[in-house]
Amino acid sequence: MDGENMLEIKQLSVAVGDKEILHDVNLSIKAGETHVLFGPNGSGKTTLLMAIMGSPKYQVTRGSIIFKGKDIVGLPMDERARLGIGMAVQRPPVIRGVKTRDMVAACTRGETSKETVDRIAGKANLAELMDREINYGFSGGEIKRSELVQLLAQNPDLALLDEPESGVDLVNIALIGELIRELLQKECPIRDRSHAGLIITHTGHILDYVNARTGYVLIDGRIVCEGGGDPHEILATIKSKDYEECRKCTRK
Amino acid sequence: MHKKIESSKSSVDKARAALSKRASLGEDIDLEKYTQSAEELPYQDAPSQLPDETREQMMRAGITLGDDSQRSGTIIQMDHSVIHSLARQEGIEVMGTNQALEKYNWLSNYFWKAVAVDSDKYTAHVELNQSNGYFIRALPGSKTLYPVQACLYLAKSNLAQNVHNIIIAEEGSELHIITGCTTAPREEPGLHLGVSEFYIKRGAKVSFTMIHNWTPEIEVRPRTGIIVEEDGVFLSNYVIMKPVRSLQTNPMARCVGDNAIARFNSILIAPPGSTMDLGSQVILDGKGARTEIIARAITTGGNIISRGYIEGNAPEVRGHLECRGLILQGGGTIHAIPELRGMLAGIDLSHEAAVGKIAEEEVEYLMMRGLTPDEATATIVRGFLRIDIEGLPPELNLELQRAVEVSQKDIM
Ligand SMILES: Nc1ncnc2c1ncn2[C@@H]1O[C@H](COP(=O)(O)OP(=O)(O)OP(=O)(O)O)[C@@H](O)[C@H]1O
Ligand SMILES: [Mg+2]
Numbered sequence: 001m002d003g004e005n006m007l008e009i010k011q012l013s014v015a016v017g018d019k020e021i022l023h024d025v026n027l028s029i030k031a032g033e034t035h036v037l038f039g040p041n042g043s044g045k046t047t048l049l050m051a052i053m054g055s056p057k058y059q060v061t062r063g064s065i066i067f068k069g070k071d072i073v074g075l076p077m078d079e080r081a082r083l084g085i086g087m088a089v090q091r092p093p094v095i096r097g098v099k100t101r102d103m104v105a106a107c108t109r110g111e112t113s114k115e116t117v118d119r120i121a122g123k124a125n126l127a128e129l130m131d132r133e134i135n136y137g138f139s140g141g142e143i144k145r146s147e148l149v150q151l152l153a154q155n156p157d158l159a160l161l162d163e164p165e166s167g168v169d170l171v172n173i174a175l176i177g178e179l180i181r182e183l184l185q186k187e188c189p190i191r192d193r194s195h196a197g198l199i200i201t202h203t204g205h206i207l208d209y210v211n212a213r214t215g216y217v218l219i220d221g222r223i224v225c226e227g228g229g230d231p232h233e234i235l236a237t238i239k240s241k242d243y244e245e246c247r248k249c250t251r252k
Numbered sequence: 253m254h255k256k257i258e259s260s261k262s263s264v265d266k267a268r269a270a271l272s273k274r275a276s277l278g279e280d281i282d283l284e285k286y287t288q289s290a291e292e293l294p295y296q297d298a299p300s301q302l303p304d305e306t307r308e309q310m311m312r313a314g315i316t317l318g319d320d321s322q323r324s325g326t327i328i329q330m331d332h333s334v335i336h337s338l339a340r341q342e343g344i345e346v347m348g349t350n351q352a353l354e355k356y357n358w359l360s361n362y363f364w365k366a367v368a369v370d371s372d373k374y375t376a377h378v379e380l381n382q383s384n385g386y387f388i389r390a391l392p393g394s395k396t397l398y399p400v401q402a403c404l405y406l407a408k409s410n411l412a413q414n415v416h417n418i419i420i421a422e423e424g425s426e427l428h429i430i431t432g433c434t435t436a437p438r439e440e441p442g443l444h445l446g447v448s449e450f451y452i453k454r455g456a457k458v459s460f461t462m463i464h465n466w467t468p469e470i471e472v473r474p475r476t477g478i479i480v481e482e483d484g485v486f487l488s489n490y491v492i493m494k495p496v497r498s499l500q501t502n503p504m505a506r507c508v509g510d511n512a513i514a515r516f517n518s519i520l521i522a523p524p525g526s527t528m529d530l531g532s533q534v535i536l537d538g539k540g541a542r543t544e545i546i547a548r549a550i551t552t553g554g555n556i557i558s559r560g561y562i563e564g565n566a567p568e569v570r571g572h573l574e575c576r577g578l579i580l581q582g583g584g585t586i587h588a589i590p591e592l593r594g595m596l597a598g599i600d601l602s603h604e605a606a607v608g609k610i611a612e613e614e615v616e617y618l619m620m621r622g623l624t625p626d627e628a629t630a631t632i633v634r635g636f637l638r639i640d641i642e643g644l645p646p647e648l649n650l651e652l653q654r655a656v657e658v659s660q661k662d663i664m
Contacts, residue, residue, distance in 0.1 A: 053620055055616055076619065076625070077616060077619040077620050078624050078625070078628075081619070082622055086621075087620055089617070092617055093611060093614050095614045095617065095631075095632060095635055096576075096636060097635025097637070097638035097639075098631060098632065102631065103618075103621065106618060106621045106622065106631065107622065109622055133635075150621060154622065
């Protein structure tokens, strides 16, 4: 995909119900790249990922979402999944009677062997959860790992990760970091990577594991800052001067 | 002998007095509109020779006739006649109720002890017009290797089938039963009145898996009572996924002995035109007795009332009631009525009930993983109907899940 954008979002506005949440968002991601999204609670980060994934609650009111050269606005979620978009959800629902194993099997569309599924589950230290009802009584950290196991089984080209490390203890962050590295093919040289990622993070801990090259700050539904290079710098600014500084930054 | 005549005389009197007593639940059925008599049907040495369409209907109710090596016994009643009965295992008795009454003169003592003869006009009607039913008994300490299967088949149009079943698990025995109730595959009226009385003696265990496979014009009024003695276990699994004009039943288990256990699992799917009023009642009279009542109800346009009642009358009893309803298509209703009644401190009774449509969020979650909307819905419904039944032999559990899945395909 040399030089071409895998994902290109142009002048995107998104509404939930009657309320417009995102305004005129632009961003693009190439294969092999990982971008991170910062922003205060309620600023619209999850909304952006859900709009890319295609949840019908999030209505695109303006603009386009181009994935692999095709405008996907209007495509149902399952078609987007089959095109190669996957998402780790911030607060996934419980589905009674449906086991984690069933979810993982759904992700592979029956194409992956039980051994592979068990290997991925073992790696995520999730073996015991495979025969439990999905998300039922899962701890915060277990939810994060289960989401990643499902994504690894699905193996999407574009991984949308909504706060994959929040509420996760230090030991498990390392594990989650490893899983995300696998998902984003971080062991391959960059030019051989076909996968890309967009990660929401508050803490930035995940930056220690993935080499992100662009960071955005989303405030009140607008991207107020786009920083090429190391997103750690954006994080440092947010930490020392909070989001107010970012807000001012656009006003200059 | 003298005693028997006396007791049956008084139950006949009581039945006569109750002949016009309406049931407290369910639409009133006019018994006059049904035919009471049916021709005597010939005995079948090899029920696998029955016509294909008959066997097909039986199969949909969980009855297998070709290879019954996985069954400890079989009894088939068609209309009023027991056309086949066979026990394949030592210590297990399987026969028509009339034959059993001839064989054991003590058996009448088991009549109308778990169900009152004057409960309503239907019990009264069965007492006065009884046409067989099945008798299944496990002798002390005997354990079925495979389930016993019992089939009640309504062949004649507009017939009232009035059966009285007696199930006895003697001390320390273990009995697994599959009952299939079904009709000829025609849309003609019929009435099924079934009285079933279960006696689970000390330390015995009975699992009773019943699949109802009716047709849209049939009316059904089962009347069931269960008495569970000390350390006894009764496990009921009830499945109805096919149309029925009107079904009302509210079996009652009395856990009279200490540490007795009763569990009810029910799966109901009501298509348009079906009315199902199904409950389970458990009275915990023995110290430390326990119960669990679980119901899963789905309407695709029919009406369901799902009842549950637990009464705790002894120390250290525990009970839980769970009713979940799913409205797949508009036009139907699900009315969950869970009730708990505690009479003492130190008992532990709880319930949870939820009725709703499939959560959009769950469908989306599955679609996000690549399932189509239909696949997502089917997955959620399958999960909804999946109940892992504690205490049921694994093969039987599998058989039950399979039966559920087959019917499930029909509704999707
Ligand atoms: N389904 C919804 N109905 C109503 N409002 C919604 C809905 N989804 C999102 N919103 C609103 O949109 C705004 C953005 O929400 P979003 O979940 O995108 O925030 P976020 O940046 O992910 O926040 P957080 O950091 O807390 O996860 C919030 O004000 C939220 O209340
Ligand atoms: Mg969020």
